Amino acid sequence: xxxxEQSPQSLIILEGKNxxxxxxxxxxPFSNLRWYKQDTGRxxxxxxxxxxxxNTKSNGRYTATLDADTKQSSxxxxxxxxxxxxxxxxxxxxxxxxxxxxxxxxxxLKVLA
Amino acid sequence: DTExxxxxxxxxxxMTNKKSLKCEQHMGHRAMYWYKQKAKKPPELMFVYSYxxxxxxxxxxxxxxxxxxxxxxxxxxxxxxxxxDSALYLCASSMQxxxxxxxxxxxxxxxxxx
Numbered sequence: 001x002x003x004x005e006q007s008p009q010s011l012i013i014l015e016g017k018n019x020x021x022x023x024x025x026x027x028x029p030f031s032n033l034r035w036y037k038q039d040t041g042r043x044x045x046x047x048x049x050x051x052x053x054x055n056t057k058s059n060g061r062y063t064a065t066l067d068a069d070t071k072q073s074s075x076x077x078x079x080x081x082x083x084x085x086x087x088x089x090x091x092x093x094x095x096x097x098x099x100x101x102x103x104x105x106x107x108x109l110k111v112l113a
Numbered sequence: 114d115t116e117x118x119x120x121x122x123x124x125x126x127x128m129t130n131k132k133s134l135k136c137e138q139h140m141g142h143r144a145m146y147w148y149k150q151k152a153k154k155p156p157e158l159m160f161v162y163s164y165x166x167x168x169x170x171x172x173x174x175x176x177x178x179x180x181x182x183x184x185x186x187x188x189x190x191x192x193x194x195x196x197x198d199s200a201l202y203l204c205a206s207s208m209q210x211x212x213x214x215x216x217x218x219x220x221x222x223x224x225x226x227x
Contacts, residue, residue, distance in 0.1 A: 034215065043117070043203050043218030044156070089155055100169075101216060103155035 002027040004092050004104035012110045017080055021107045023073040023090030035064050035075045036089045038106070044089055047075070080111045116140050117219035119204050125225045128194060134222045136187040136204030144168075145187040146216065147179060148203040156203055162187060163209070194226045 004025045013019050025033070032051045036044035048057045048064040050073070057064050061078045077084055090104035117138045126132045136145065144163045148156035161169035162181040170179075176198075178190040187204055201221045207214040 036218075041201065041221070041223065043119075043205075043220045046215050046217070049215055100158065103157075105155055106153075108153070 002092075002094065002102050004090055004102050006088075006090050006104040006107050008107060009105070010108040010110070012112060013080055015080060015082055015111050015113050019077050019080060019109065021075045021077075021088050021090075021109070023075070023104055025071050025073070025090070025092045025102070025104075027071075027092040027094050027102055029094055030068060030071075031093045031095045033064075033066055033073050034091045034093075034101075035062070035073075036091060038087045038089060040086070047088075077109075080109075082111050082113060085109060085111045117204055117206055117217050119202075119219035119222050121222060122220065123223045123225075125227060126191065126194065127227055128196070130194075131190070131192045133191065134189040134202055134204075134224070136189075136219055137185055138206045138217070139185055140206065140217070141184075141208075142206035142217075143184060143209050144207045144214070145181065146203075146205040146207075147187070147189050148205060148218075150201040150203055150221070160189075191224070194224075196226050199225045 007022045034049045035047040038044040047062050050066045052068050063076045066073045087106040087108050089106045091101045093101045120135045146161050147159040150156040158171050159173045160179040165181045176193045180188040203221045204219040205216045207216045
């Protein structure tokens with residue numbers, strides 16, 4: 001069964017600190033993996049997209065990594081800001097699942113001043 | 114800023130009401146989606162339209178009726194809903210239905226059924 005699991009479920013850090021969110025998936029075959037940021041009550045916004053051949057991709061203070069062999073991805077946030085408080089969702093798609101994107105359960109990040 | 118626009122942002126309706134959620138995009142995308150999201154849960158796919166034709170219906174109850182009048186518009190007609198249907202309804206679009214395309218989400222419509 002195609003699944004995407006994220007850890008931790010929730011995380012609290014102090015402003016300025018770094019953190020890493022994890023995403024493990026069993027989706028096969030694999031097409032690409034995306035990280036989305038979702039502020040409370042708003043739609044998800046794409047942060048990064050990575051294909052099978054990509055290991056690292058950055059978007060400002062956000063850096064995503066992908067290990068297609070172990071089927072793991074991480075999202076590293078550097079020098080966190082209060083505005084980083086949100087849910088981060090890992091989404092995996094498969095070429096055999098046209099239109100279907102498999103969503104992880106998300107990590108809720110809270111950044112405190 | 115999102116380029117997928119949803120209206121209304123908030124909707125409260127009774128179980129006997131008929132209402133509609135509307136979604137619009139002008140990015141030239143040919144695939145449009147409706148998702149339902151409950152609190153602290155990931156979005157769940159409801160419907161997919163590709164080139165204005167319904168491609169996927171994830172066994173959604175008939176009290177939800179999608180409509181795609183043209184390539185830029187997507188509606189979700191609501192009738193005889195239940196309180197458990199209260200959720201954030203997200204519209205999304207992508208260039209095509211190819212899974213290599215990024216999907217862009219709207220801000221969502223908060224629906225409360227009383």
